[in-house]
Amino acid sequence: MINVAxxxxxTVGSGVVEVIExxxxxxxxxxxxxxxxxxxxxxxxxxxxxYEDRIVHDYNIILNDPEVSIICETMGGNEPAFTFSMQAxxxxxxxxxxxxxxxxxxxxxxxxxxxxxxxNYLFEASVGGGIPIIRPLNVALTAERIELINGILNxxxxxxxxxxxxxxxxxxxxxxxxxxxxxxxxxxxxxxxxYDACRKIAILSSLMTGKTVRYEDIYTEGITKITKEDFLYAxxxxxxxxxxxxxxxxxxxxxxxxxxxxxxxKNPLHSVNDVFNAIFxxxxxxxxxxxxxxxxxxxxxxxAVVSDVIDxxxxxxxxxxxxxxxxxxxxxxxxxxxxxxFVRVSEGSEDAVKKLFGDVDKIEAxxxxxxxxxxxPVMTEKEFAQKSAELPGFISRIRxxxx
Amino acid sequence: MINVAxxxxxTVGSGVVEVIExxxxxxxxxxxxxxxxxxxxxxxxxxxxxYEDRIVHDYNIILNDPEVSIICETMGGNEPAFTFSMQAxxxxxxxxxxxxxxxxxxxxxxxxxxxxxxxNYLFEASVGGGIPIIRPLNVALTAERIELINGILNxxxxxxxxxxxxxxxxxxxxxxxxxxxxxxxxxxxxxxxxYDACRKIAILSSLMTGKTVRYEDIYTEGITKITKEDFLYAxxxxxxxxxxxxxxxxxxxxxxxxxxxxxxxKNPLHSVNDVFNAIFxxxxxxxxxxxxxxxxxxxxxxxAVVSDVIDxxxxxxxxxxxxxxxxxxxxxxxxxxxxxxFVRVSEGSEDAVKKLFGDVDKIEAxxxxxxxxxxxPVMTEKEFAQKSAELPGFISRIRxxxx
Numbered sequence: 001m002i003n004v005a006x007x008x009x010x011t012v013g014s015g016v017v018e019v020i021e022x023x024x025x026x027x028x029x030x031x032x033x034x035x036x037x038x039x040x041x042x043x044x045x046x047x048x049x050x051y052e053d054r055i056v057h058d059y060n061i062i063l064n065d066p067e068v069s070i071i072c073e074t075m076g077g078n079e080p081a082f083t084f085s086m087q088a089x090x091x092x093x094x095x096x097x098x099x100x101x102x103x104x105x106x107x108x109x110x111x112x113x114x115x116x117x118x119x120n121y122l123f124e125a126s127v128g129g130g131i132p133i134i135r136p137l138n139v140a141l142t143a144e145r146i147e148l149i150n151g152i153l154n155x156x157x158x159x160x161x162x163x164x165x166x167x168x169x170x171x172x173x174x175x176x177x178x179x180x181x182x183x184x185x186x187x188x189x190x191x192x193x194x195y196d197a198c199r200k201i202a203i204l205s206s207l208m209t210g211k212t213v214r215y216e217d218i219y220t221e222g223i224t225k226i227t228k229e230d231f232l233y234a235x236x237x238x239x240x241x242x243x244x245x246x247x248x249x250x251x252x253x254x255x256x257x258x259x260x261x262x263x264x265x266k267n268p269l270h271s272v273n274d275v276f277n278a279i280f281x282x283x284x285x286x287x288x289x290x291x292x293x294x295x296x297x298x299x300x301x302x303x304a305v306v307s308d309v310i311d312x313x314x315x316x317x318x319x320x321x322x323x324x325x326x327x328x329x330x331x332x333x334x335x336x337x338x339x340x341x342f343v344r345v346s347e348g349s350e351d352a353v354k355k356l357f358g359d360v361d362k363i364e365a366x367x368x369x370x371x372x373x374x375x376x377p378v379m380t381e382k383e384f385a386q387k388s389a390e391l392p393g394f395i396s397r398i399r400x401x402x403x
Numbered sequence: 404m405i406n407v408a409x410x411x412x413x414t415v416g417s418g419v420v421e422v423i424e425x426x427x428x429x430x431x432x433x434x435x436x437x438x439x440x441x442x443x444x445x446x447x448x449x450x451x452x453x454y455e456d457r458i459v460h461d462y463n464i465i466l467n468d469p470e471v472s473i474i475c476e477t478m479g480g481n482e483p484a485f486t487f488s489m490q491a492x493x494x495x496x497x498x499x500x501x502x503x504x505x506x507x508x509x510x511x512x513x514x515x516x517x518x519x520x521x522x523n524y525l526f527e528a529s530v531g532g533g534i535p536i537i538r539p540l541n542v543a544l545t546a547e548r549i550e551l552i553n554g555i556l557n558x559x560x561x562x563x564x565x566x567x568x569x570x571x572x573x574x575x576x577x578x579x580x581x582x583x584x585x586x587x588x589x590x591x592x593x594x595x596x597x598y599d600a601c602r603k604i605a606i607l608s609s610l611m612t613g614k615t616v617r618y619e620d621i622y623t624e625g626i627t628k629i630t631k632e633d634f635l636y637a638x639x640x641x642x643x644x645x646x647x648x649x650x651x652x653x654x655x656x657x658x659x660x661x662x663x664x665x666x667x668x669k670n671p672l673h674s675v676n677d678v679f680n681a682i683f684x685x686x687x688x689x690x691x692x693x694x695x696x697x698x699x700x701x702x703x704x705x706x707a708v709v710s711d712v713i714d715x716x717x718x719x720x721x722x723x724x725x726x727x728x729x730x731x732x733x734x735x736x737x738x739x740x741x742x743x744x745f746v747r748v749s750e751g752s753e754d755a756v757k758k759l760f761g762d763v764d765k766i767e768a769x770x771x772x773x774x775x776x777x778x779x780p781v782m783t784e785k786e787f788a789q790k791s792a793e794l795p796g797f798i799s800r801i802r803x804x805x806x
Contacts, residue, residue, distance in 0.1 A: 019546050019688050029613070030545040032724060124543070130689040132543030139542065140527070140535030142433040143422050143709035210432070268695060271674045276691075285422050285702040286533040288679075292671060293692030303689040306546035314724055321435060321717055 001034045002313045005062040007084060008075035009042040009055070012098045012125070015302025016072050017051055020309075027306065031313040038068055063087055070312045072305050073097040082106055089113040089121060092317065096308035098125035098301050104199040108212050108326040118317045122308035127200040128153065130300025131293035132307070133279050137207045138322055144283030146208045149247045153200040155275035155295040156184045156191035157223050157243045161260075162273045165241065170228045183275055193222035194243060194258040201245035204279070205256050207322075208247055211329035213256060219334040221259040230398060232365035233342065233373045234262055240270040241398065253332045262342050262400045335382040340400040344373050346393030356387045371395055404437045405716045408465040410487060411478035412445040412458070415501045415528070418705025419475050420454055423712075430709065434716040441471055466490055473715045475708050476500040485509055492516040492524060495720065499711035501528035501704050507602040511615050511729040521720045525711035530556065530603040533703025534696035535710070536682050540610045541725055547686030549611045552650045556603040558678035558698040559587045559594035560626050560646045564663075565676040568644065573631045586678055596625035597646060597661040604648035607682070608659050610725075611650060614732035616659060622737040624662040633801060635768035636745065636776045637665055643673040644801065656735045665745050665803045738785040743803040747776050749796030759790045774798055 004020070006013045017037055020027060028034045039062050040054045049055075059080075062068055071088045073095050075081045081102050085095045090113065097103065103110075103126045114121040124134045128151075137146070152158050156178055163174040175192065178184035190196045202215035223243050234241050239262040247256040263270050268290050272278040277295025282288050294300040311320065345353060347370055353360060363373040371393075376384065388394050407423070409416045420440055423430060431437045442465050443457045452458075462483075465471055474491045476498055478484045484505050488498045493516065500506065506513075506529045517524040527537045531554075540549070555561050559581055566577040578595065581587035593599050605618035626646050637644050642665040650659040666673050671693050675681040680698025685691050697703040714723065748756060750773055756763060766776040774796075779787065791797050 022688060023546055023548050026548055027546055029726060030724065130686075131692055132539045135543045136535045136539065139714065140538045140710055141706075142713040143426055143430055143706045145426050145429055265674075268674065271668075271671065283533075283706065285425060286706040287697045287700075287703055289534055289694070289696030291692070291694060294690045297690075299688040300690055303544075303546045303686065307543055310545040311542065318721070321433065323432060 001036050002031065002069055003036050003038040003067045004070045004072060004309060005039040005041065005068050006037060006072045006074060007041045007059070007081070008073070009040050009044070009046065010074065011298045012301050012305065013040065013072070013074035015298040016074060016305050019299060019302045019306045027310060031310045033313060035309065035313065038065070059084055063091060069093055070309050071095045072309060073099055074305065075099065076101065078102055078105060085110055085121070086113060089117050089119060092117050092119050094120040094122070094312040096122045096305050096312060098305050100126040100196070100199045100203065104202045104215050107203060107206060108324045111322050111324050112326065115319045118319055120312050120315060120320050122311060122320070123203070124308050125301045125304035127203050128277050128279055128291070128293070129295040129297060130303050131277060131279065131291050131295065132304070133204070133291050134207065136291060137204065141281065141283055141286065144286050146281060146283055147249050148282040149201070149204050149208055149279065150269065151201065151204070151245045151279040152242055152269055152272050152277050153197040153245045153279070153295065154191055154194070154243060155277055156188065157194070157197070158272065158277070159183045159275045160192070161223060161226070161241055161243065164226070164228060165231050165234070168228055168231065171224060171226060192224055194220040197243060197245040197258045201247055201256055201258060205247040205254070206324050209254060209329050210323040211325050211327045213247070213254075213329050213331065217331050219257040219259070223260050225396065226260055226398070229344070229365070229368055230396070232368055233344070233363060236363060236365045237262070239264055239400075242269060242272070244269070254329060255332050255334065255337050257334050257337070260398055262398050264401070267401060336380055338378050338380050340378055340402060341376045341384050342373060342398045342400045343376060343388065344371055344395035344397070345391060346371050346395065349391065349393035352392050356391055375400060404439050405434065405472055406439050406441040406470045407473045407475060407712060408442040408444065408471050409440060409475045409477060410444045410462075410484070411476070412443050412447070412449065413477065414701045415704050415708065416443065416475065416477035418701040419477060419708050422702060422705045422709045430713060434713045436716060438712065438716065441468070462487055466494060472496055473712050474498045475712060476502055477708065478502065479504065481505055481508060488513055488524070489516060492520050492522060495520050495522050497523040497525070497715040499525045499708050499715060501708050503529040503599070503602045503606065507605045507618050510606060510609060511727045514725050514727050515729065518722045521722055523715050523718060523723050525714060525723070526606070527711050528704045528707035530606050531680050531682055531694070531696065532698040532700060533706050534680060534682065534694050534698065535707070536607070536694050537610065539694060540607070544684065544686055544689065547689050549684060549686055550652050551685040552604070552607050552611055552682065553672065554604065554607070554648045554682040555645055555672055555675050555680050556648045556682070556698065557594055557597070557600040557646060558680055559591065560597070560600070561675065561680070562586045562678045563595070564626060564629070564644055564646065567629070567631060568634050568637070571631055571634065574627060574629060595627055597623045600646060600648040600661045604650055604659055604661060608650040608657070609727050612657060612732050613726040614728050614730045616650070616732050616734065620734050622660040622662070626663050628799065629663055629801070632747070632768070632771055633799070635771055636747070636766060639766060639768045640665070640745075642667055645672060645675070647672070657732060658735050658737065658740050660737050660740070663801055665801050667804070670804060739783055741781050741783050743781055743805060744779045744787050744800045745776060745803045746779060746791065746800045747774055747798035748794060749774050749798065752794060752796035755795050759794055778803060
């Protein structure tokens with residue numbers, strides 16, 4: 001029997017207990033032994049809860065119990081999660097987490113500590129919720145040099161963008177709808193400004209490169225400036241607007257960013273709708289692959305945590321190789337990245353557009369007057385910023401991905 | 404250093420050597436030591452090949468060399484692949500294979516032999532080419548009770564169906580095109596009759612249930628009877644025609660089949676085109692997930708074999724748990740499965756249609772005269788077979804998946 005402790009009895013933590021209970025037969029078989037939740041750490045009491053007797057308020061009870069060999073850290077945030085995780089690993093207890101904040105901040109250090117203490121620090125649930133993506137990168141695509149990761153990594157924003165596209169409503173209205181349905185938080189900043197997706201692509205980029213990609217270094221732009229008019233243009237162009245988190249290697253240099261993009265129907269991410277997430281990966285010999293599923297939610301996220309628990313149970317004190325070093329990776333500035341841009345501009349700017357961007361086709365969307373859109377040739381972000389600053393009547397721009 | 408032998412220097416085997424060479428730095432790092440291809444077994448000589456000196460014609464050289472600890476079986480077919488694999492495993496050498504025929508036929512026995520001899524039999528490349536799907540089932544979705552697997556598992560037929568949909572051409576023309584491009588073999592039966600997809604869903608079903616699902620027990624129907632008219636109806640109905648390989652658990656009973664289906668645009672498989680494969684999986688707590696990529700091809704398949712080699716290198720003589728027992732699983736007859744059917748019938752059969760299937764809407768497709776289509780209510784396959792046999796003017800049917 002393997003004794004497990006769960007830190008934090010909130011949404012994910014209670015989901016972990018529920019999944020272990022619901023699928024007990026298959027889980028115990030696959031783990032090779034019985035999994036038993038011995039403790040649940042929470043500041044609160046849960047009178048009447050079926051696991052009331054497992055609740056403890058003092059972490060030291062867990063830390064000092066030699067019977068506990070696996071800890072699920074589902075508290076979120078940096079502290080006390082970081083201290084608790086380090087203490088556990090140093091005591092030779094493996095830690096499985098859904099805490100993207102902590103993994104993005106201290107992933108390499110936690111993995112090294114696990115290695116030094118012959119245990120594991122696993123974090124499948126930190127990116128893509130229930131979608132297996134950490135494990136494919138770590139144990140499946142191991143023969144590959146990963147050239148590109150392109151992901152829809154935030155369900156809240158994908159839900160809002162899907163509704164804006166389907167209903168023709170504006171951002172505020174769809175955000176309100178997402179909040180009413182519980183898909184967005186009362187304070188939605190972390191989602192809509194792209195910060196959540198940024199943490200996740202930092203984690204994936206670190207696994208892709210084997211070094212630490214700091215999320216502070218990743219250019220991040222949210223979806224708050226996307227309007228319903230943008231979707232009218234997108235429809236006219238047969239394009240889709242998605243918040244993409246990207247990481248790519250080009251000639252030995254690395255780029256990463258989070259921003260809304262217009263993509264075409266040949267991009268398999270175009271049909272990823274509602275709260276679903278998907279991660280597109282290009283390897284140098286494998287070519288393209290994509291992983292799709294529920295990027296959040298109590299049970300999908302908990303299922304990913306429990307899959308890590310099973311892996312820890314199977315491996316015991318054997319460390320599972322995960323190459324993520326503390327050395328920081330320098331990203332190229334987003335200014336040097338090249339692409340096309342979709343631009344909206346007031347009518348009457350035709351001459352300036354031609355002078356700055358050459359002969360471009362005018363795109364007119366139904367129901368929009370006094371302005372038009374066009375697509376620039378491929379240019380660097382820096383070049384585009386300069387030209388668009390000079391463009392009279394410039395309204396807005398969305399980056400465009402070629403098919 | 405880990406010494407590897409490759410059995411069969413054909414498309415996949417030479418791809419394995421190429422991937423190990425091309426990505427040497429990342430592969431050696433992830434394997435934790437250097438991978439070295441010591442032998443290549445083939446009946447032929449390869450004068451001038453850079454690996455000419457590694458070619459051997461006698462398997463015993465490999466079997467009796469204690470330095471060789473991992474074998475890539477990329478020969479295909481049952482024999483001598485089965486005998487060679489069993490001999491290797493009994494000698495404690497791990498085997499990594501792309502051979503779906505052998506895995507479908509002897510998977511459980513080979514895995515047991517590996518377990519008994521403290522080594523591994525891994526077969527990521529046997530299904531979905533470069534798409535990691537075996538490993539997600541075995542090591543990622545371990546907390547899940549899998550309820551449904553729905554896959555586009557054959558690239559040749561998906562290419563043909565994509566071309567038929569896009570170009571409005573008939574089956575024979577698109578088959579010829581696929582053959583000219585090297586996507587279909589001169590003798591295309593294994594692909595177009597669904598036999599290849601059947602082997603693959605048998606493997607996935609075995610992993611899903613932990614028992615052996617025999618491919619002979621799986622109802623299998625290919626795409627040779629699909630016509631360009633079917634696509635005109637599909638277009639009118641906003642549906643897509645795909646060859647699906649399905650496996651599902653319903654109230655403790657198991658169904659599996661391979662057949663063309665009409666699916667709607669809410670099904671994430673609808674946009675999987677050309678030679679791409681995708682596998683949709685539904686778990687009881689995870690919900691829906693999907694895995695997409697190149698289902699065939701030299702390097703993608705070889706990349707999957709090499710990922711298994713890396714896993715073997717990392718695990719040494721530690722057996723990786725894979726639950727697939729030799730006990731045979733009884734499938735429910737396809738006759739008992741319930742669904743809707745799309746039916747084509749000659750004009751003038753309206754009364755009989757009404758009597759047999761009730762009030763159904765007539766579907767008329769542009770350019771098709773003298774007939775029409777309709778969708779039946781949900782009924783069992785058996786019931787449908789009886790009714791359609793009684794229907795005068797019955798032309799054809801395609802199974803329909805509801806969104």
